[in-house]
Amino acid sequence: MILFLFILILVAGAFLAWLSAVVNKELPRWIALLVLLFELTIAAGIWWQLDEAHRWSSSQWLYTFQQPWMPRFGISFSLAMDGLSLLMLVLTFFLGTLSVLVSWNEIKEKTGFFHFNLLFVLAGITGVFLTMDLFLFYFFWEVMLIPMYFLIGIWGHGNRVYAAFKFFIFTQAGGLLMLLSILGLYFVHAHNAGAYTFSYFDLLNTPMAVETGRWLMLGFLVAFIVKLPAVPFHTWLPDAHTEAPTAGSVVLAGLLLKTGAYGILRFVIPLFPEASHYFAPGVMLIGAIGILYGGKLAYAQTDFKRLVAYTSVSHMGFVLLGAFAFNALAYQGVVMQMITHGISTGALFMIAGSLYERLHTRELGKMGGLWPALPGMGVVTMIFVMASLGLPGLGNFVAEFLILAGSWQAQPWITALATVGLVIATIYSLRIMQKVFFGTSMREYKLPDLSIREGLMLIPLIAAIIWLGLYPQPVIDAVKPGIPLSFQTTTHHQQDVVIHPPK
Amino acid sequence: MGPAFYIAAAVAVISTLMVITRYNIMHALLYLIVSLLSIAVVFYLYGAPFMAALEVIIYAGAIMVLIIFFVMMLNLGPQTAGEERMWLQPRIWIGPSILCAALLLELGYLILQPAHATGDIHVVDPKTVGKTLFGPYILAVELAGMLLMAGIVGAYHLGRQKKKITHRFLERTSS
Amino acid sequence: MSTSDLLSLLPLLILSGSAVIAMLLVAIRRNHRVMHAFAVLAFLAGLLALFVQPYTVPYIIAPLFVVDAFALFNTGLILVAGLSVLFLSYNYFEQREERKEEYYILLLLATVGGLVLVISQHFISLFLGLETMSISLYGLIAYLRARERSDEAGFKYLLLAALSSAFLLFGMALVYAYTGRMDFPGVGAFLKSVGSVPVSVVAGFGLMLIGVGFKLGIVPFHMWTPDIYEGSPLPVAAYIATVSKGSMLILLMRFYRDIDGYEYTILWWVFAIIAMASMFVGNWLALLQQNVKRLLAYSSIAHMGYILIAFLAGLHAGQEAVIFYLVAYVITSIGAFGVLAILSDRVRDAEMIDDFEGLFWRNPWLATIFTAMLLSLAGIPLTAGFIGKFYIVAAGVDAGLWLLLVLLVINSVIGLYYYIRIIAVMFQPAKEEQPMGRMPFFGIFALTALMLLLIWLGVYPSGLISVIREMMLTMG
């Protein structure tokens, strides 16, 4: 029931926020903030008590919820939560809260509808992270597009409509292919087992012909790597990120991309183990290419947000690389990457938003020499730039290291290629600092440094990224029960090497 | 089939050909009446005397006359012939004709399938037709009434003179 | 004619009778309001009559009609669609300086034609139903004579409909000539008895397909659609999009059932090619269309392509999907045209895409309804269109129509573009604050009801699904 409430409260809050705008234009903000804080508290509370919960339930699932929906098709409103979903929810509500805060001053018009969309997209994302019915999954997958479309298309910057279109069409195209695959799987299962069901648990371990499995897997995969996004399906992302309002960028980069990664971990690999293994080298190669290509493009950009957007392409390449390495190290790394990328990129977008509020430009060429005026923001930016280039001690490093160390065991050459990405990450990340804060300023800026609200937004992010960098164990422990069993034994080529447990 | 059929058929086809090649609409319509009359003969030969009568009375008699009357009302006859001559050039008609010829060939091929050899003509007298019409198909007759009603209402509504015509073309010419 | 025959045909009789009475009413005194109320009552009575049907098993009124659950359901669908169109009509026509009363007579007659199509199982009733509807539509399309394009549209429709009817008739004649039967079950029985089906009969079916395809507006018989949608009054366009196409589709389904149409692979392929072509042509034509009426016309071509995919998926899941999609499509189309109708003013219809600029900020409710309709057309969740599309894809996957489905996916994406384009325009900041006039109560009421229905079906489709399923099961 609590799982259902997660979604319900968000939806209810969304409508409430919309309606409350009639009373007062500021009211929607407060409603959205309270709703999200409330959900964040609950989710964090569950995480806090995770150890106990794991002790109580023997399986990986902490909570489940099920209601029949369309029995004709074997569709039920089935939700379940394990450590992975829990982490994603915490991230969702965390970034959701921040995106309400970040739009406090930015969004001045149509606040009610804005917060309606914001909460609605979060509800969709929550649904995606919780649902255990493939139809329902597709349902939520699509539901989150529309409000996101509005967020970009109404409150975005100059070229917003184009960006919103592109975003929508790309993801929809991938989604429809996934629908085909979902249905294919459904019927394959039905022909085998005689029971028509979309239930994730029933569809696991569906026996199917090798060829079929591969085709179906590709359908899922395309949807997810479009969302992720991986090269060559990434081109919607720079536009969408650039044109979206700050909150939109945060949600996009922090959460929406994660739904793709989540989908790969939750659906592609468990549902199609054979096909996943078959395609793994290719997919990992795509990931590695994404890392390099995204990094290279990030370097070339002159628009701050666009640059950050391309770094997302690069970073999400790691997810692809790690997810298909099939071992616990990489798996944990992928989860870490999802969280830390959400935090670091979200923070960078917030900084971009703050700079835009002050300078009214996103062009790097028009910035420079801002350090004397904005030392606080400079420090914060430095931290997240360093996180983005994978500096040890910050969360992203843990993620990237685990991914690379894990994927090395599966595909050394591809991993070596991906590791070059670290250098490129350095190149583009340092370029941000140089272009924005260092050098001489064109004119003497008299700008306010971080306001209290911005501090309130950024300090939790800094705390989180450092905490994850130095003590990521809670995340690892939360994910652990959900890692597929086959991952636990490392599958590297040198089978003769016995790994001893440490003393 | 007897020679009567072939003669009637030839007349029908030739007169129809004349219909589609005439420039003058009046001539064309008259040829069409000829064509319809010859088809009435064909009906008769095929054992449908009642239909033959209806063809003459309603098709040739009523519908065509209606059209002729309409054409005369608009006073179109000789004027449009020139236009029609201008329009009816090989450039226009060759393509469609080839297409239609292809269609005709296909239809002919289909009709002349060998499988159906029975060729007897059964006469169906008007009495049977009437009994059938007002027996099982009585609902269809009533429906046909609805159809005609729709036609009447539609024609009535559309045929009225317009009170206000806002077409710019007319405004321009009237002023 | 027994009492139960008449009782079974009650909706049809009620509408026919009220058409006659309506004509008399016009003769007595012209009053738009009274006519409208009368027509509404007639439709409501027709709907009520559905509930007094004596039989649940298929009831055959030899040789023309069959009344079964399928027919009753679709009768209901057509009546509801007609009723919704009526709700939209009053205000639309009230604004216009025409005689409005004949419109209702023609609408009733057209609906009679549609109802006949739904229950007919004989070439004669098929033909008469089709023509009753067509001839009423000639009048309806060209109804607003003050408008430049209405005669053009009417005449185009007339000529093309007559032409396609000629093909239909010729095809029927061929079938009749080689089978000796004109009722669908008879034709089916004959074909089953001869073993190998003569090619001429198949060709006859093919020629009939032209007539059917014209009414459905599928490629290559689609070209009339945009012109007729553009030229006709908006309620009429809604009517064509729903009742005219829907009843023809239902007839096609019944015909296919009775003759075991899925046995003829060649017809299957013809339909498949038509479906593919319809999807692509429809969507491509709609892509950059600036006129929303034309855009909806083109999108309807594409939607017919989608429906054909479901239709091709087979007797069970496929035809269920067709019905569901049809229901969704009817709701959505009427909703979309209804929004256009309400936005139209005395002078012109709100048909250009610019007319919608900033609609959301001027009239949020109407814009929300339109958005919901467009999203449903695009097949986005929370709307019936989504479930419909899902149903189609499910049926297609079950039947293994992968090629068609992949094309459907591609087309959905193309389609998405132009639906979203309209939405984007609606959500753009308004250029100037122009206050909207008073909204017609009935129109808004009908549209709101449609939107709620749309969302209800999108969120909880089980009810409708089980009804459709039961209905299809009784047909065997």
Next chain:
Amino acid sequence: MQWIYLIPALPFLGALILVLFSRAIGKTGVSLIGCGSVGIAALITLIAGGQFIGGGWQQFTLPLWNWLSIGDFNIGITLHLDALSLAFTFVITFVGFLIHLYSTGYMADDPDYARFFACMNLFVGSMLMLVLADNLLLLYLGWEGVGLCSYLLIGFWYKDPANGAAARKAFIVTRVGDTAMAIALFLLVQHTGSLQLSTILARATQLWAQGDPTVTLIAFLLLGGAVGKSAQLPLQTWLPDAMAGPTPVSALIHAATMVTAGVYLIARTNILFILAPAAQATVAIVGAVTLILAGCSAFVQTDIKRVLAYSTISQIGYMFLALGVGAWSAAVFHFITHAFFKALLFMGAGAVIVALHHEQDMFRMGGLRKSLPGVFWVFLTGAASLVAIPFISAGFYSKDQIVWLAWSSANGNIGYWLVAIIGAFITAMYTFRMVFLVFFGEEKTHVHHPPGRSMMIPLYILAVCSTFAGFIELPHTLGHITMLSDLLRPVLPSVPLQFESTGLEWVSQGVAALLSFLGIYIIWRSLYIPFPVGLKEFWKNGWGFDMAYDRIFVRPFVLLARWNRRDMVDKLYTGLAGLTRSFHRAMSATQSGVLRWYIMGIVMGAVLILSVIIWRQYVV
């Protein structure tokens, strides 16, 4: 010893305080926190060292908390203190403290005083983390951390874009090496399932035979990391540019501590190198080649700090040579003495630079012997140590050990020895060229501010150290004290010798000393050696490495980036969209509104349907 965590923690804490509260505590507070944190850390190190030596040289491991634990793979935030890390910790905290002290004078007028000390503290903390780490991942943390601080400090005067470029170059070039090192870590994880140093080193001998390709690969990759950080061939190009930072930074990071991290790494993982002779030989060759190349470059520089930078590269080359020939403790010894005298030289140069109002060109200096006598003397001490003037300089003992072992150790040969000797000769020449140019001759620039006390005191202390620090380890020929190598014995294997010959050792020492004096003499006679100008330019530009990298890597990348800024993949989609649009136009043409055309469509459809049906019937 539980409190050794304070050693890295204090500087970190200092950095944190300086970042957050710099405004609140004022300049004095900044100085106090900045120097104090490092100073206390140095004190603790001394105490810890005392306990360590007193406690029977027992290694000590302090687990702080669990960092990562995934299945069998466990990494802790764990400190590890043994002789090697103690030696490094001592140098870092002690020299670090002195440099901090010096900085309070050097940076006194800088508006970003607090930021400077924050970065310096952060650096010290990271460096301590590096050397105290018990596992390679934590080491990597420190490794990257010092890289970051180096970046921040090189670009400290951010207003000049050139400084920023130098900073980024440093970070990126070292990052290239780090990437290699990261891959080495992956390999270690794969094969040993751990990153804990003790576990790795223990398992390595079980897993791999000598010369096993895997371990060779690992060693080479580690070497990659080391050459990056230690500015050895081929990744040495960043260090000369790194002189853009304030001089204390150059002293601390780019001379005394960070650049020797590579030495530390190789020494730390010595077993892996011993298992991979090819890699070890490469270490030696890299060291040898680097020391000559850098020496030549140092010889033709005009900027005083660049001379010292190239000299640092060259001296680290010595350390690498030592590592390569298996003289592990000799490398560490040279690291210690080098830290003293190079820091001294840098800070002396810094004093000169400040005194001359930020003039760095040696040819604009001169005659400072009189105006800055204190600086002159300490500088001369440092120079003597660098040149390895026999007996009275620490550098003599450490360098001499390397020179000798380059020949006599099992892995050594006479070629290495020759290189080392020639290197010593070149060192003497460029060092005294610098001394003569700066302190002798006529005064070309007037002294503005003579250095204050806070600057001079550290110089004096370091001068003492660079004179006497050599006595912790004396060669066979001279007293034979082995304090350091004994201390290091549990960690670092002793040198296997090819032969032992006191006589030859005398010869080696003598030749080295002679050549040094010869070098000084030549330079004394003529400051200008008539090399061809082209060669000079070539040397001055670091043997063209910069240019080559620029041509091979930088420019193509930038060009590629610029050329593909708009993302050509996007063209694919926009092209697709355009294609769809043109389809739309083509289709729209069919909707001409002409009735006959519509009819034509229907007829064509009819013909097509019939054709398909007939064709099908005909075919089947």
Next chain:
Amino acid sequence: MITSTTAGLTLAGILFTLGLISILIRRNIIFMLVSVEIMLNAAGLAFVVAASRWGQPEGQVMFMFILAMAAAEVSVGLALILQLYHQLKTLDSDEASRMRG
């Protein structure tokens, strides 16, 4: 294989095609309407021929309905042509192409 049925159907087919050609090549809308009548008539002929083959009255019944439909069609069609003529002042069907695209 000429039998009475095929002969009659062939005649119907020829007339049908002629009507089709006519509608395709004519631009005068009255001609077009007339052409459609030719085609409908041809279809009716086919029904009558088919009815005679089977000796059933249904085909003839159908013909009667076709007749009724043709009549209704022509009446509405002429009304529309009248309007169109008033509007366009011409009977050229190509002129009636204001809606396109």
